[in-house]
Amino acid sequence: MEKYIVCGGNRLQGEVEISGAKNAAVAIIPATILAQDRCVIENVPNISDVTILFNILKNIGAKVKYLSRNTVEIDTSYIAEPIVPYESSRHLRASYYFLGAFLGRFSEAHVSPPGGCNFGVRPIDQHIKGFEALGAQVSTDYGFIHAQAEELFGSHIYLDVVSVGATVNIMLAAVKAKGLTVLENAAKEPHIVDLANFLNSMGADIRGAGTDVIKIHGVDMLRGTTYSIIPDQIEAGTYMTIAAAAGGDVLIKNVIPKHLESITDKLIQAGVEITEFDDSIRVCRTGPLKKVNVKTLPHPGFPTDMQPQMTTLLSIAQGTSIVTEGVWDNRFKYVDELRRLGAQIQVDGKVAVVEGVPQLTAAPVKATDLRAGAAMLQAALCANGTSEIEDIAYIERGYEDIVQKLSSLGAEIKKVVTPDVTLPQAQ
Ligand code: EPU
Numbered sequence: 001m002e003k004y005i006v007c008g009g010n011r012l013q014g015e016v017e018i019s020g021a022k023n024a025a026v027a028i029i030p031a032t033i034l035a036q037d038r039c040v041i042e043n044v045p046n047i048s049d050v051t052i053l054f055n056i057l058k059n060i061g062a063k064v065k066y067l068s069r070n071t072v073e074i075d076t077s078y079i080a081e082p083i084v085p086y087e088s089s090r091h092l093r094a095s096y097y098f099l100g101a102f103l104g105r106f107s108e109a110h111v112s113p114p115g116g117c118n119f120g121v122r123p124i125d126q127h128i129k130g131f132e133a134l135g136a137q138v139s140t141d142y143g144f145i146h147a148q149a150e151e152l153f154g155s156h157i158y159l160d161v162v163s164v165g166a167t168v169n170i171m172l173a174a175v176k177a178k179g180l181t182v183l184e185n186a187a188k189e190p191h192i193v194d195l196a197n198f199l200n201s202m203g204a205d206i207r208g209a210g211t212d213v214i215k216i217h218g219v220d221m222l223r224g225t226t227y228s229i230i231p232d233q234i235e236a237g238t239y240m241t242i243a244a245a246a247g248g249d250v251l252i253k254n255v256i257p258k259h260l261e262s263i264t265d266k267l268i269q270a271g272v273e274i275t276e277f278d279d280s281i282r283v284c285r286t287g288p289l290k291k292v293n294v295k296t297l298p299h300p301g302f303p304t305d306m307q308p309q310m311t312t313l314l315s316i317a318q319g320t321s322i323v324t325e326g327v328w329d330n331r332f333k334y335v336d337e338l339r340r341l342g343a344q345i346q347v348d349g350k351v352a353v354v355e356g357v358p359q360l361t362a363a364p365v366k367a368t369d370l371r372a373g374a375a376m377l378q379a380a381l382c383a384n385g386t387s388e389i390e391d392i393a394y395i396e397r398g399y400e401d402i403v404q405k406l407s408s409l410g411a412e413i414k415k416v417v418t419p420d421v422t423l424p425q426a427q
Contacts, residue, residue, distance in 0.1 A: 001420050004389040004403070006380035007412035008362060012248030014409045018236045018255050019045040019400040020070065020229035024191035026094035027168045028198050028229060029053045029074070033062070033101040034175060035202050037224030038075045044229060046070065046400045048393070049092050056088045056095065079105075086112035086143055092397070096124060096165065099147055100172030103136060109147045113140075126163045130170035133157045134177050154179030154218055162187050162298040167214070168195055174216045175204045181216040188212060189299040190259045194230045201225040233259040234305045235399060236281070238374045240264075241309040242406070243283040244272045245316065245382045250409060253280040262302045266292055266310065270317060291319030291356060296326045308334050308375035315343035316382065317356040325350045334372030337365040341379050341387070359384055366390040370398045377402070381411055 020043035030053065032039045044050060046069065054064045054072070060083070063075040082102035089095035089112040102109030113124075124145075128138045133155040136147045154177050159166055167187040174181035186192070188210055196209030202225045205217035236255040243250035244267055257264070257276040264274050267283070271290045275282040292314060296304040304327035314321040315338060325331045332347045339345065340363040344355040362385030367373025373395035380387035389395075392415070395402060406413050 001390065002392055002415060002417050004377065004380075004392055005386060005414050005416055006377065006389065007386045008360075008381050008383040010246065010381070010410050010412055012243055012246040012250055012381070012406075012409040012411060015251045015253055016239050016405050016409060017253045018231045018239070019043070019047075021045070021191055021194065021232040022047060022049060022234070022398045023164070023189070024194040024229050025050055026053060026092070027097055027191060027195045028227070029057070030094070030097040030101040031172055031195060031198060032057075032074045033076045033079065033098075034104050034172065034199070034222050035224045036077055036105065036222070038073060038077070039202075039224045040067065040071065040073050040226040042071045042226070042228040043231075044070050044072050045232065047396065047398055049094065049397045052088075052091045053094065056084055056098065059088060060084070082106045082109050084111040088112075089114050093122070093165070096127065097168055097172060099127065099131070099145060100169035103131060103147050103149070103152065103173040104176050107136075107149045107152060110144050112143050113145060124165065126159050126161060126166035127169045129160075130157050130166055130183070131173055134170075134173055134181065136173070152177035152218075154181040154216070156182045157184065159183070159185040164189055164192065167192055171195060171199065171206065171214065171216060174218065175199055175206065176220070176222070177216075177218040179218055181218070183214040183216070184212065186212050186214045187298060190230055190233055190256070198225070198227045201227050231255050234303060234371070236260055237263040237303065237306045238309050238378070238399070239405075240267060240281070240283045241306070241313045242378045242381060244270070244285050244289070245313050245378050246411075247285050247382075248409065249282070249284040251280055251282045255279060255281055257281050262300060263306055266294055266302060270313065289313065289317035289356070291317050291321040293322045295324040298327065301326070304328055304331060305371050307331060308372045309378055311335070311345065311352055311354060312338060312343070312375040312379050314354045315345060315356060315379070316358070316360060317354075319356055321354045321356070323352045323354060334368045334375060337368060337372070337376060338379060340365055341383050343379070361385060362387040364388045364390070367392055367394040370394045374399060377406075377413075381406070381413070
């Protein structure tokens, strides 16, 4: 078993470089299927979610070659069959983007329902609604979602809920459909804009990404391209809350400050000093943290993927903060772990009442999902004593070189491998 051992209490100082955005990469990598050609993708984050997607691509016949640590050549000229079986899809949520990409290229897709972090029901009814509006027939049997069409035609689609995944999948399926697709109530996250820019660089005609109406004029064919993925908004936000929690002074490099505004705003309200530069942001805290109320919302609201890190920060702020989860039904599961470190938090459904304590204290904890894992790391870094964090595979799904990056800022953290201990079954 792998775990992190973290000795808390060091003030973090120095510079950290942000990697390419996970949630853009996991959309852009399946989207290369539409090129039927060779693409070179730069600023690809070195994380396990990306490795899994490359393995899926290789399994279906694509060629994937690293040109350098973060630059990858993907050739999707030859793909055997538009199929992703359970064994491959179960490891991550984004495997459902193969549905849209296959449908866009072959008018046919067979993908086993995806895995990923578990924070309540994760329906895909809006993806299916979009595929059906484009003319596909969608069914589920023998553990596969099947989507098939003679030909796809542009359509007018209104999403009932703002969904990142449905917006991505509909863009992928519609990009080569005949005629115009108008997608209303679309997600506006930075990775939606990045995917649209990537597809446009392959010859697609997509306008309006980043607003809630996206217009896609279908094109006959797409070509290979060279493209650089945007910096990761959530990784940057995580280093911002970590620096704030540890009372540090950290320059976070390779960011787009505009993408971080909702996080910056809350940190300033909490008493943190933030200085924005063109492509970096400095986070410095010298005084005490103050209470802040936060509600997560789709972009440009406060990101749900920063909720655990922000709640953890507020657990050491003066006063009582209210955190409301506005996207997922069940994203406070990690609070039980945080309580083990001394946090005082009551959860009622989608609302957490956080009573700040002066100091967290070390304890063994586990990552319950990717962002919750980052929050545990943040808590351990400012807790008094040495904590152990288990189930770190979740963290490594989405944070490149997190141990090295934190160590370079002065954190005391190491990854250790211990033998698995199986306790005898209780009689
Ligand atoms: N929803 C539906 N029907 C659908 C799709 C979504 O009701 O067909 C609901 C969901 O239940 C949820 C809301 O809509 O309440 C938003 O879900 P969305 O589809 O936007 O989420 P997602 O695409 O599955 C992506 C990110 C998540 C991030 C959410 C929200 C990727 C691979 N994942 O998930 O990121 O939390 O958007 O911003 O892009 C993470 O990176 O840690 C992570 C979980």
